Amino acid sequence: MSSNKAVVCPEPGVVEVIDTPFPTFELTDGPGVNPANVGRKVPHGVILRTVATNICGSDQHMVRGRTTAPTGLVLGHEITGEVIEVGRDVEFIKVGDIVSVPFNISCGRCRNCKEQKTGICLNVNPDRPGSAYGYVDMGGWVGGQAEYVLVPYADWNLLRFPDRDQALEKIMDLTMLSDILPTGFHGAVTAGVTVGSTVYVAGAGPVGLAAAASAQLLGAAVVIVGDLNEDRLAQARSFGCEGINVAHGDPADQIEQLLGVREVDAGIDAVGFEARGHGHGAGAAEAPATVLNSLMDLTAAGGSLGIPGLYVTGDPGAADEAAQKGSLSLSLGTGWAKSLSFTTGQCPAMKYNRALMMAILHDRIHIAKAVNAQAILLEDAPRGYAEFDAGAATKYVLNPNGYLNR
Template identity: 70%
Template structure:
């Protein structure tokens, strides 16, 4: 078989669907590929026919030109697919299996992986711990917003769905297992959400909506979602969240007080990241806003989950410090309130099996929560534009037209 089509970052503000190489069980040179990874043999890997692959807010950071991503980078780290070729070292995954791919690439052999910290695998990125498909400075593993993709370390990483027919019926939910659902769930777990908790979620984009739904699954009594976007807040309200509109009213603590009778919550989750904006009608970019505000509204002794993305290189930042990820955080406030902070990539494999079971049992309704919207591969450039304008949808690409 030859030929492949993929979504490619071309320049700030622009993606294209291009013809590209059919994947092989070796990592070849290309845009963003770390030179030390070129020629890396992956007989422990598989080739997938992509069934669904999602557009992520993290992709948008690159497409906006807010990272050092090179032109020509094939995007996509949220991948679900059917195995069509297996490497000679793959023992348990078979051709025909329908699988979810964790966005973290992990070898299963290093100390981090053995400690279930697959988000910081030591062997897949020559520059630093941790890697991902189709993402800047993550080793150069080719992205999966494409017709076909290579996935390494298949026996260790891949989550096989037990029944293909059942899985296809719930594919818009199951496609969220590669990143967004575990990421939102990790944010809620990291924030210490438990039965009876009051929770504030900063950001009503797809990850924020996933975090809010996860908090509900964990038994939270009240989940409050804050954003500047009324359409996204309406989506949060549609599945039982309280909401605060920070464009219309910049007093976050006051709005929480009106809902709870207290200006503080037990737990807070940052689902915005480094492109945060200040509050109010005349808001501007202020990358530390969310971190400072969640410290303000979280009670003493509470925990903060921070799945929102923060980077060490942002060429479009508002000041020189922010360009290298140095933000004006009120750390003294967090110290004084004895807050616990949890940051970094989500270790997807810690959660994806139990979340799969929650979906298959009907307990989790993640596609409904994030407003999953199916599109073709050709529709991807427009979907990126729509997503950047703030529509409340989680775009799911169906490259082969396999989803009913």
């Protein structure tokens, strides 16, 4: 086999499907590949035929030109696949296994991996801790929005589904295990959500909806989701959340109308660095610190903020010079005065994915329905990106090899 089609961004605002090399067990030069990784041998890896690979809001930031991602980078870090070839050092993963790939690439050997901090592995990115497939400054590992993809440290990284037929039956749910479900769950866990909690989730995109569904799974009494997009708010309401449109005013005012108080027990930021101001309609100007400062205001003293929303250190499209470097005008004094806790950074997907797999397999959560997952062909990726960028209340799942037709 030598052919492989993949999704790339050749210039800001443009998505294309191209022919790209079939993966091998050695890293080769290409867009975004760290020079120190070129020639790196991967005998511990496997090659997957992609079963499903999803379009993520984090991909959208790169397509919009809001990161320092190089042109031509193969996109995609949400990967589910079938093993078709194993490296010589792979012991437990077998050809034919259906597996979920955590979006964090981790070695399983370093101190951070051994402490379950797989989002900041020390060995897979020569520049800094942490790596991912097809993402800016993440070590240059090729993305998974493709027909075939290489996964390193396979025995460590891959989550094998216990039954092939069952996995394919529930594949639209299980494909969310690579990123958004663990990420949303991490946001809820780090926000301190527990039985009886009142929760506010900023953002009704797929990660926000996953965080809301996760809060319900954890036993929250009330989950409130805020956004500017009425279609996405309707999606949140479809599985039992309250929805508030932040274009209509201060979220705290609207929370008070629902709960009788202006604060919640736990706050989750699922928006990130392209946040817009509140109370100014759908055309509100970008104000990247808006969500974080709002969450500090409306989270009760002693509470916690889970921040799965993406923030970057390089944003050429930011509104001012400080924000271009990731420096935001945070009201840290508010956080200090209220003794709030904050958790940011990549979700360590492996910490949660097996437990969440069991919740899916035993019908404790229906995440595909919650995020309105829809399968489209790989060649339809440009349309999926365009519709998602326009605000579609949909999680697009690419179907490169026909598994989702079965």
